[in-house]
Each structure stands twice: as structure tokens, then as C-alpha cells.
Amino acid sequence: MMREITLSQAVNEAIAEEMRRDETVFLIGEDVAEAGTPFKVLSGLVEEFGTDRVIDTPIAEPGFMGMAVGAAMTGARPIVDLMFGDFLYLVMDQLCNQAAKTHYMSGGKLKVPLVLRTNLGATRRSAAQHSQSLQALVAHIPGLKVAMPSSAYEAKGLMKAAIRDDNPVVIFEDKLMYQDKAPVPEEEYLIPLGQAKILREGRDVTLIGTSSMRQVCEGAAERLAGEGIEAEVIDPRSIVPLDEGALLASALKTSRVIVVDEGHQSFGVTAEIAARINEKAFYHLDAPVLRFGAMDVPVPFSPVLEDLTVPTVDAVADAARKLVAGELIHAA
Amino acid sequence: MNELAPTPDLPEGANAQDYLRMYRQMVRIRAFEDSANQLYLDARMPGLTHMYSGEEAVAVGICEALERTDKITSTHRGHGHCVAKGAEFKPMFCELLGKVEGYCRGKGGSMHIADQSNGNLGANAIVGGSMGIATGSALRAKLQGADDVTVCFFGDGATAQGLLYEVMNMAALWSLPVIYACENNGYSEYTKTEEIAAGSILARAEAFGIEAHQVDGQDVLAVNTLARDLVARARKGEGPFFIELMTYRYHGHHVGDINRLYYRSKEEEATWKETRDPITLFGAWLTREGVASEEDLQGIESAVRAEAAEAVSYALDAAYPDVSEVTMHVYAGEG
Numbered sequence: 001m002m003r004e005i006t007l008s009q010a011v012n013e014a015i016a017e018e019m020r021r022d023e024t025v026f027l028i029g030e031d032v033a034e035a036g037t038p039f040k041v042l043s044g045l046v047e048e049f050g051t052d053r054v055i056d057t058p059i060a061e062p063g064f065m066g067m068a069v070g071a072a073m074t075g076a077r078p079i080v081d082l083m084f085g086d087f088l089y090l091v092m093d094q095l096c097n098q099a100a101k102t103h104y105m106s107g108g109k110l111k112v113p114l115v116l117r118t119n120l121g122a123t124r125r126s127a128a129q130h131s132q133s134l135q136a137l138v139a140h141i142p143g144l145k146v147a148m149p150s151s152a153y154e155a156k157g158l159m160k161a162a163i164r165d166d167n168p169v170v171i172f173e174d175k176l177m178y179q180d181k182a183p184v185p186e187e188e189y190l191i192p193l194g195q196a197k198i199l200r201e202g203r204d205v206t207l208i209g210t211s212s213m214r215q216v217c218e219g220a221a222e223r224l225a226g227e228g229i230e231a232e233v234i235d236p237r238s239i240v241p242l243d244e245g246a247l248l249a250s251a252l253k254t255s256r257v258i259v260v261d262e263g264h265q266s267f268g269v270t271a272e273i274a275a276r277i278n279e280k281a282f283y284h285l286d287a288p289v290l291r292f293g294a295m296d297v298p299v300p301f302s303p304v305l306e307d308l309t310v311p312t313v314d315a316v317a318d319a320a321r322k323l324v325a326g327e328l329i330h331a332a
Numbered sequence: 333m334n335e336l337a338p339t340p341d342l343p344e345g346a347n348a349q350d351y352l353r354m355y356r357q358m359v360r361i362r363a364f365e366d367s368a369n370q371l372y373l374d375a376r377m378p379g380l381t382h383m384y385s386g387e388e389a390v391a392v393g394i395c396e397a398l399e400r401t402d403k404i405t406s407t408h409r410g411h412g413h414c415v416a417k418g419a420e421f422k423p424m425f426c427e428l429l430g431k432v433e434g435y436c437r438g439k440g441g442s443m444h445i446a447d448q449s450n451g452n453l454g455a456n457a458i459v460g461g462s463m464g465i466a467t468g469s470a471l472r473a474k475l476q477g478a479d480d481v482t483v484c485f486f487g488d489g490a491t492a493q494g495l496l497y498e499v500m501n502m503a504a505l506w507s508l509p510v511i512y513a514c515e516n517n518g519y520s521e522y523t524k525t526e527e528i529a530a531g532s533i534l535a536r537a538e539a540f541g542i543e544a545h546q547v548d549g550q551d552v553l554a555v556n557t558l559a560r561d562l563v564a565r566a567r568k569g570e571g572p573f574f575i576e577l578m579t580y581r582y583h584g585h586h587v588g589d590i591n592r593l594y595y596r597s598k599e600e601e602a603t604w605k606e607t608r609d610p611i612t613l614f615g616a617w618l619t620r621e622g623v624a625s626e627e628d629l630q631g632i633e634s635a636v637r638a639e640a641a642e643a644v645s646y647a648l649d650a651a652y653p654d655v656s657e658v659t660m661h662v663y664a665g666e667g
Contacts, residue, residue, distance in 0.1 A: 026475065052475055058505075063498025066464010070482075071472040073453055073465060074403065094495075097458050098465060107437030108661040109448040142662050166664035 002183040008041045010152035010184055011117070011173065014159035015042070015079060017188065019049055022077060025163055026053040028064050029081025037081060039119075039178050065091035065116070069099045069168075072114040077163060082118035085172060086132045091116075099168040100143030115162045119175040120148075120262060121212060122310050128298035131306075133262040135210070136269050138170045139240050145169040145193055147238040150214035152182040154237055157191030165193065174212040174262075194241035198250070202230035205256040205320045208247060208273060210236055213260040213292075219313035220320060229324050239269055244276055251277045255286040256323045260311050265293030287323050292316060348623050354396050354552055355618060356632050358388040358611045361412045363633075363640040364421065365583075368411065368428060368442075372587040376648065378430055381442040383583035384412030389610035390515050390577045391416035393555025394483055397563045403451045403469045403482040405462035408443045409515075409581070410455030413485050419447035421643035431650040438653050439661070451480075460486055460493030463512075467499040470510035470572070479567045481509045489520030491533050497540075503572040504540040511562055512537065512574045515549065517581040522595050537574035549579030550610045553617070580604040 005013070019025045027045065029037075033056045036043030046054040057064040061082065068078035082088065088095070099112045120133035139146045145167055149155035155173060162169035199214065200221050209217035214235045221231035232250050236243060251257050257277055261269040270291035277289050292311035300306050365385045371377035384391070387409075395404065395416035406413040414424060419435065427434025427445050434440070435447050443457035453469060456462040466484030473480040490496065491514060503510050520528045537544040547558050555577060562573045582605060584592050592601075618624045 058498070058501055060498035060501065062495050063464060063467075063502055066495060067468030067471055067499060067502065070405075070453065070465035070468025070470075071475075072468075074469045074472040076472045076475065078468075093458055093461060094464055098456075098461060102454065103664050104661045105436060105440045105444040106446065106448055106454060106661075107435065107439050108664070109436070109446075110454065111664045113664070145663070 002185060004181040005152055005184050006179050006181050007149070007152040007155045007173065008039065008178040010156035011041050011159055012043070012045065014156040015163070016045060016048065018160055018163040019045070019053060024075060025077045025079065026055060027079045027081060028055040028057060028068055030057055030059055030083055032056060032081045038083065039175060041178060042081070061087050061090040062094055065094040066098065068114050069094055069102070069112055072099070072112045072168075073102060073110050077113050079115045079117060079163065082116055084130050085118045085120045085134050086129050088118065088134050088137060095138065095144070095168070095170075096141045100141045103167070104143060111166050112168050113166045114168050115159070116168065116170045117159070118170065118172060120172045121174040121176050122262065122294065122299045123306055124176055125301065125303060125306065127301040131299035133172070133294060135172050135239060135261070136263045136267065139269065139272070143168065144240065145238065146240040147171045147193055148211040148236070149173060150209070150211055150235045150237070152180065152184050154191060154235070156184055157189050158193065158237065161190045161192055164190070169193070172211060177212055191237065193238040194243050196234050196236045196243035196246035198232065198234050198246070200231065200233040202232035202254065204230045204254055204324050205258065206232045206234060206250040206254045207258050207260065207316065207320065208234050208236065209260045210239065210269060211262065213262055213311060216260055216311055216313050216316055220317040223313065223317045224320055227321070229320065231320060236273075242273070244280075247273065247277060248281050251281040252284045255284055257285070257289045258292065258316060258319055258323070259289060260292045260316055262294050262310060264296050265291060266296050268293050290319050290323065292319070350396070351618060351623050352632070354392050354556065355611070355614055355624070355629065356636065357392045357396070357416055358552065358614065359633055359636045360421075361388045361391065361415045362611060363636045364411055364415055364424065367425070367640045367644050369583070369587055371428065371644065377428055379441060380586045380588055381411075381428065382409040382586045383581065384409050386582035386604065386609070387515055387517060387549065387579045388412060389552035389555055389614070390513070390549045390579050391485070393552045394513055394559045396556055397559035398451075398481065398483065400450055402480050402563070403453055403466070405453045405466040405469070405482070405484050406446065406455040407462070407485055407487060407490075408455065408457045408459070409487065410445055411442070414445050414447060414452060414455065417447065417452045418450040419452070421640055422646050423447070425643045425647035426650050429647050429650070430652060431647055432653040432657070433650050437657065460490035460495050462486070463490070463493070463495045463499050467503050467508060467510050470503065470508040471506065473509055474506070479509070481511065481563050481566045481571070483511045483513050485513050485515060487520070488514060488516040488518070488525045488529060488533065491536065492520070492528055497536070500537060500540045500542060500572070500574070504542050507569055507571060509566040509569070509571045511559075511566060511572065514574070514576045515579055516576050517579050519581065519585070519595065521585045522589070524595065533576050534574065542572055542574050544574040544576070546576045546578065549577030550608045550613060552610055552614050580608065
């Protein structure tokens, strides 16, 4: 029986293993050392690796992000801890103008092997500036890779692959999943970026879910199974690179697709995936590809309002039922 | 003509060869910029470029104090830093013209030009954009136990960017081997520095406990003497340091900035060129001190101009990148 550990422990293990393996790996960010971050994901690392490799910074996101870029360009493999995904706006120049473009602008002479680990996810009652899911922002920028682990297993394998990657990789962890447990092997493993995972096979409808939206898709599939509808659930695991082949193969198989991601629905991840499926599998589809993202509103504080803004099992299951029944054909 | 003050304590170990190399490097920057400007005027260069002419003593005085393995970060006005850190003309002109033999295979152009093999971490087209990179390079050196020093070049205009204060804070907290070199050429694009900078620029660094110096940026010996001292001390862990180099840019903000009367007078420009030119001043010192004759200096000038002309010609005839390169180098490890 495989042991189960939390997503938080999985991230911690991945970083510790890579820091033991490669002395150029270091952590930098706000309260990453003794505090181990507000979510305690990094607890214990400073005791093993010391303050030279687990570096507490002032509250200065652009500053330490830029410094990580410079350290990466000169041979280190920094892991930048960005306490909340919402703070991405603060580091956009250093991430998108500097880290993402350096390899290209230098004609391949300079590399920026860094990991920016941050988080996403609403319903933690944290209001509009601590609840956003901003993966689409960075996925839009050529030169960045973007991973979205959906469980402790993925979190560990993707983190290890990201640390060894020669490019800037942004990893979004769902901050509501840190205590969720999943089977994680004792033995070392990596999950290459760009490999989707089929979590559940089915022939009637494909449910594509990123990060914690995988749980929404699995919940919907479970409910549908009781009604005789076989849903296939796929987790892209990274959105850049995107395992288009796996998504298309499932679309060809089921002819019906729903894409679920917690970023705002407009101009987001769901739109990109839906567009690619439309472009490349149009004549195999029985219905338009449907999308569920967060509502296009700032995340509200009041629980009554906040809960309305995120995709739910009910909504996805209902949409799948209608797709399979042949409804909603022109209602996307 | 103002003369350079006699230098009673010559930089330790400096000799005629060092002086002549500094002179030659300044002449090379001027020749490069004159050629680049001509390429623009002749409509043979894509886009625009920002001329370093007038500021040569800054880049050369500092880079001559560095080893090849030391790092620099540069700016949109970066040709001077690139030459001073050891780059060659041919790949530089090729880069300016978008040719595949350019230092960045033609993908960077003037604003991202860099000879990476000499420790140039890139020219940066975001004003102040490289301050984090330079400070991170210094952090890396310290973590690695290397004695490399990183110099962060930026202009007076960049002192208005918040990033500078974030990274100076961390550099001071952690005693990082970085030197912040503020080239104060008097203008933030089309605006006088006094209109964009409140208080004292030096005092801003001093507020973090960073030792800060102001130096005449037209006097290559003064710049070099100060830089040698600070680089040596930074190697020993006494950094960071801040230098404000008082200088002047002869051209406009970029080559297309022709009519400048609304922000500065022709008399002001003429006064700097006629009385404060860093190459003329250093040439006069070299002849007065008997390091070189007028003929020697003219020989250097002629040789450099010929080298530039040949490199321009080479670059004009050089090949563009194959169209397949457009998707190359988006990601490391893929194509």
C-alpha cells in the first residue's frame, strides 16, 4: 500500500530532494525560512539547508524576482516563492520582460532556469487580492512554462521536473489543497511538463480540468456514472507546454468536451483549449466545446457571493447531461 | 579646454599600455556610434538606436577595472558598455542590422546587444529593468564563493524606478558584490534630470548605508581609479557601492531625436563637446604626460575608423537569419 502525503509535504519533499541533488538550487522569497511560508509548505528546509539556500527577503516582490533572474542567468537554479498568485502583477516586468525573453533575445546564449512557485484558488474567504487564479496571464507569454498540479502526486513530480528545466517555469498550487492527501511513491519520479493524464476513461463526454478543477470534473464524472453516462476526465498537468494530442484524442473519442479552469472565463485557459479542439477536431464534435471558468468579477468576500464565482460539480454535471442528451448544441 | 587634473597616484600597476588601451576603447565606442548613426541616416539600419557618444569615459573607466569574468548589465544605450566589456565590431554591427552573425543572432538588436561570453548579461530596453538581474548576479557570486563583481549600469532616469530601492536594500543587507553605476547625463529622455529627481541621488544610496561617490564621468582616469578601488573592495566583501558619474550624451535620446531645442540649447551641447569631451581630454593628458604623441593617437584613431568601416561593410553584406529561426530559442533545450 503506497503511503499518502499532503500536497504541502509533496512540494516540500520535491524541493528538498532537488536541493540535495543540486547545490545550485536555492529558495528565495518572503518568510520562506523559519516561518516556512504562511502555508508552512517549506517548514524544515532552512534547518537542513541553512539561510544561504533558504533566503528570507524583505517584502519586495519585483526585487527578489529580478534577483532570481540574475542568479539564474549566472548559473543558479532559484526557486522563487511568491506568497500569493495575486502578487504576480507585482513581478510582471521581471517575469515577462526579463525572464521569459532572455533566452530568445540573446540568440540562445543566456538561459534562465528558475521556478516561480505560487498559488491560485478562491473560496478561502480572502477577497479580491488574495484569491485570483492568474495562470492565463503567464501562459500567454512565450518563453514561460506553466504547470498546474492537481494532487500531491503531481505536485511532487512536476516540481522536480520544473527545477531541472532550463527555462522559467511558473507552478500554481491550489492553496486550498495543501492539506489534501494522495498516494505518493517513496521512490524518485519526475512528471515531464507537457504530459496530460487520463484520470478516468469514458466514451460519452470528455471533462478537462486543471488543478483543483480536476476534483470538480471527477466529482461530476462520479455523479454521471450513476446515471449511466461515462465521462472521461483528463488533467493537462501543464498548460504550457500543453499536451494537445491527448486532449484531441479524447475529443475524437467522445465527441463532446467540457473544459474547466478556475481562471476568469474570458480570454482564459478554457478559451484556448476549446479553440484548439474546435480548430482540430471540429468535424468529430457532436456539440460545441463548453467552458467553465471563474465568473468575470473580482472575487467577492462574502461567502454567499464568492461561492457563486467558481465552477461546481453541479454545474459541470448538468452541462454534461445536456451535452449527452443533445441539448445546448448552439448554446455555448 | 579644461585639462584633466594631474593624477598624483596613478592606478597601481597601470602603464602606458593600459592607458593606450583605454584611449583606444573610447575611440572605438565613438567610431562605433558614428557608424551606427550613419547607418540610421542612410536608412540602412532597421529601427532606432540610442547613442553613447560623450559618455565613453564612464563605460571604459569602469570596464577597464573589471576582469573578463566579472559581470555587467547594460541599458538601451548599451553599445558603449558592450564595446568596453570586450565585444568585437563585426558581430556588433551584424546585430544592429539584424544579421545572423550578430551576438544575439539578430534577435536582440541595438537595445539587447551583448557579448555574453565577456560577462555582459544583456542590454535592457526597460529603463531600470536590469537592476534586479545585476543584484542577483552578485548574489549568485556570493553564494558560490566566487569573487566576481557585477556592475549595474543605468541612467539618471532609472533612479525614478522603484526596483532600484528594493534591490539596493537587499544588496546592502547581504553585502553583495555589486556596484550601481548611475550615468547621470543630465536628461531623462526629453526631460531635465532636475525635473525628475527630488533631493540627492547619492543620498538615496547612502540611506541604505551604501557608500556612494560622485565622479567626473568625462575623466576616464578619475573613473578608472575609483572603479579599481571599489571593485577590489567589492571582491573582499565590502560592497555594495554606488557611483554617480556626471556625464553628457551628445546625441538626442535616440537617433531620431533631432530637434532638441525644447529641452536643451545648442550652446550647452557645444560647450560639452568643446570643453568636456572625454576622448580629447584624455588624449591631451596622454601627450602632455609623454605617454603618446599626437601621431600615435591619430594612428589609433585611423586604425579604429578603418576597423569600423570594414565591420560595417561586412555586416551590410552578411546574411539574415533563416526564417526557420523565428521559432528557435523561445525555450532552452528545444531547437
